[in-house]
Amino acid sequence: MLFKWIAELLTRRGGYEVQVSSGTTATTREDFRAMVKTMMDYKSALDLLDWDAQTQMPEQGVQARSDAMGMLAAARFRLSVSAQMQEYLGELAASATLDPVTRRMVAIGQREYDRNCKVPEARFQAYVTLTTQAQSVWAKAREEDDFASFAPWLLRVIQMKREFAEYWGYDEHPYDAMLDEYEPGLTVAELDATFALVRDQTVQLLDRIRKGRKPEAEFLQRYFDPARQRDFSRWMLGQLGYDWRSGRLDETAHPFCTTIGHGDVRITTRYLPHFFNSALFGAIHECGHALYEQNISGELFGTNLFEGTSMGIHESQSRFWENIVGRSESFWEHYYPALQSHFPDQLAGVTWRDFYAAVNVVEPSLIRVEADEVTYNLHIMVRYELEKGLAGGDLRVADLPAIWREKMQAYLGIAPGNDRDGVLQDVHWSSGLFGYFPSYALGNLNSAQMAHAMRRALPDLSALIGRGEFAPVRAWLTDQVYQHGKLKTAAQIMMDATGEPTNATYLLKYFAEKYSPLYAL
């Protein structure tokens, strides 16, 4: 199946023929692929242990679990940086007759090898110890609203990340080396232009929305029985095409999606009795991630291409299903009667239009994870600008709380009265995750850009959503995005699917078209 598709892809591009390798290379190719398969098996075991730790494991099991996971992670790591791996990569990269799948596997393997080998082992060990400690310092600092106690730790983490950036290498900005970890090839130069447009236009839109007619949303905070929420969420996942034979839904404080292996893509959500949005939209969001992973070509299983290609593409899928489908007018026109019959008392007297407006309320808030789709990107802009400053050495850690407030005030029109709801709210920096936040905003841009491209093939997209007919939508996404796994880069996916690189045009257009009528702008 996949081979046929690759051949077709290459012909379409006027490219090369699919060639079969021969001689020594063929043996090396098989040995290399077997080693990668072993690494993927380790990963599968690690992911299952991690899923279990978050959903089922008794409290007292932490120590034994982290021992087991540590052992497996180390075994996997050793293979990725082994002399044998280096030999395979060198030999296969030099081969002119390699098939496209193995060639891409080699590129991904080389990338991992480089990132893992360029940092001296002792420094990496120091980094793991530092970030483990920094996370517990951060947790306490956040609880006590005490930025000063966390500041020296944050300084050490950022110093170490800057040191790593030098090992990894970059052309222009040290932050490029950090971004590269989540969005291979992405640079500050590209992001600056795109994000400035998103930021400025969103600030203007938000200004107008504040003056517009605000929808009523209080009924979303009535009591919604968690068991009934679970029933409805499960039913909805089936409607969207989540394959229950290849997945399951569990409950966790922080929802996530994890792929254990081919045919096993699990998701979680959480049920808040007094806030309807959390469980259903959380489940739809994770379902978006899961649809991607469930529809990667089975032929890539066992290779290092059997996963989403980048954070920004993965997040585009969760956001597409959560917001562009799940928060659309035609979706609720169709599904509201089913929801209302699930919750007749809570939704008595609420029309589908009231409900649609309520789940799309735009309201500046202090906490990123609770933000609506319009203000969400502004939270990312604050973090992006601060991370870039820290990575470049232009910003002092001690100044972060004040600059945080300044930027929140400038972009969202509100500022936190304490650091717990400000600079201390996210775990990312204490864990060393610099360069991760921009992917969330890229996911939003990519989702709107893909929806625009999808309408060229499916001009009646809204009508399809309005009939609950998602098969053509999934087919388009499978063709353009899902099946390829990591075989294509994020940039290739965007070019092939939409005809242009990631840009802000379509998200801003989507916002304008959706929120003008909702807020009578």
Ligand code: ZN
């Ligand atoms: Zn997500």
